[in-house]
Amino acid sequence: MAKLSGLSVSTVSRVINNKPHVSEAKRQRVQEAMDALGYSPLQAARQMRGSGSGNVAVVVPTITNNFFAHLVDSIERTCSKYAYRTLIIQTYGERAGEEEALNLLRMQHADGAILCAIENQWELIRKFTQYGRLVACNEYNEDHEISMICGRQYEGFQKATEYLLGKGHQRIAYCTGAKALVLQPKGLNIDSDRYRGFIETLSKAGKSADPDQMFTRIHTMEDGKRVMKKILNLSLQERPDAVIAGSDEVAAGMVIEGLANGIRIPEDIAILGVDDQPLASCIQIPLTTIRQPIAQEGEYAAKEMIRQLRDGAEDTIRKELDLELVIRQSA
Amino acid sequence: MAKLSGLSVSTVSRVINNKPHVSEAKRQRVQEAMDALGYSPLQAARQMRGSGSGNVAVVVPTITNNFFAHLVDSIERTCSKYAYRTLIIQTYGERAGEEEALNLLRMQHADGAILCAIENQWELIRKFTQYGRLVACNEYNEDHEISMICGRQYEGFQKATEYLLGKGHQRIAYCTGAKALVLQPKGLNIDSDRYRGFIETLSKAGKSADPDQMFTRIHTMEDGKRVMKKILNLSLQERPDAVIAGSDEVAAGMVIEGLANGIRIPEDIAILGVDDQPLASCIQIPLTTIRQPIAQEGEYAAKEMIRQLRDGAEDTIRKELDLELVIRQSA
DNA sequence: TTGTACGCGTTATCAA
């Protein structure tokens, strides 16, 4: 035993774990020895005895996206507060990346994974629940088999659409990062909920969306510029007078490209972002945007993970947070 | 033994570690059994036998800053390529945060740490070299006791200053995130090297810097706006005709505040950023900026860490990368 | 080529 404080392993173990049945005198002696040797228990050995690794994996598409950077920040802050370390895994939108992350659970490098990007079918992901805890953050999980934290996308997009309609806009274009426009029952899919919030509000107002002005797979500022170019090629009759961009980055691209072509924003075309990234308030025309409560989402997700890990909670929760419409100039 | 493939532990171990002295037949049988059971060796047990944790800690002030997000991205990419996991630690500019990270080494949660933000004195940090490998990334280390990867700050700022002087600017203001303007011998401190590159180029041209127009502790876009306000309060005689901002964020703040006050950029005041963040090219007046080779820095730092960890390299290296002046509109 | 036995640091159990 490396703890040559002159006492037995069990006494030392009891002191470390604050267990009873140790005299104050011995407790002192052990403490002193620990301080003197700069000793600290080895997690690896503990893990072999059944306690976990103390690591939480957080899975995001990429951390260079400001939205996810803030999410990771919030998760890391919370985990570290509860003495859990944060392992970061980027998927880059690839299924393989996500599988790699899930394998961390199987290999017991992490006790749980917070999924902020779901690439694979639930079929595949489910298999890994036997190895560790999973929490979905800013993502839905169809079968409600794992806890999830997300924003009320439907209501947020509803609010935004109502706002645009209230401003008198007639033809509203729609951009999304999704690969296709899908409509599933509410609460199953984040993209579907957003689209549903938009399109159902439109129909309630007796309007409908023009299929030619629904753009999919739109992610970056460059994508936004491209879409704006397409829009500007349309005749004035066809041209939308408002756009719900899929993110602030896309919105920023559209604003920049629009201004460069002499379009007035919001007078000619109103542009509405999503996320409320720092970028949103600092471009030429500050963005009106649907604010996602990123910090809260991350904190709740991390706390839920810790609840399951540390407190051994077996039940799953579903926490929904309100989105807020932040009104600036672009719409 | 959990490996109930019907063979002995050592045979299994030999297969797992690709060691010789195993017949092809047995090797096959073990492989099959492993696949069938979805078995994978437990790192925790290996660690007890002396191999490391397989984790690399990466220490940044905050990941929400785009610069560091890209650095972490690049490091994580590289580490994962070599089967190392990336633990993220944010210091928020606090010494305590850095110590916490270094303690990961002591507790053997990580085999090494890549320091992208050095908060404490080297005196303190040195103590932790006994517990694991350290690599400084985008930071200098005074005593050259650990490997470091960084940009040639002096030359970069020299180039930028020469550029501004070449444009005929007479009074150049200077912003830095550092707590004070320090001048140390070249190669010891990143802030000092930058400042030296600026000020020495100035003197070579027979000019000097106005102490009243050297701003310290300038980090954020808000800080940039504040500095611009101060500058606009000066009389036209005193007012600088160019500014080297400490970062693109600061530069962006200055551009926005300047434009809002009717200043023409770069005609009235030229503004030069640092980093070349995505932000730089998308604000109203695209930023001329000193580009840091972030992706390369991160990759080199990670590779150096792996060289030390996996290959057991004991020597330290010092890799310096060129900074590039990206010329857009703001200067 | 193959298998056995031991020890790494920790916790749980049981005996003193």
Place this chain on the structure above:
DNA sequence: TTGATAACGCGTACAA
């Protein structure tokens, strides 16, 4: 209140 001992999964020295 204490301490001795077994067990976790792995790698390795050594024996077969």
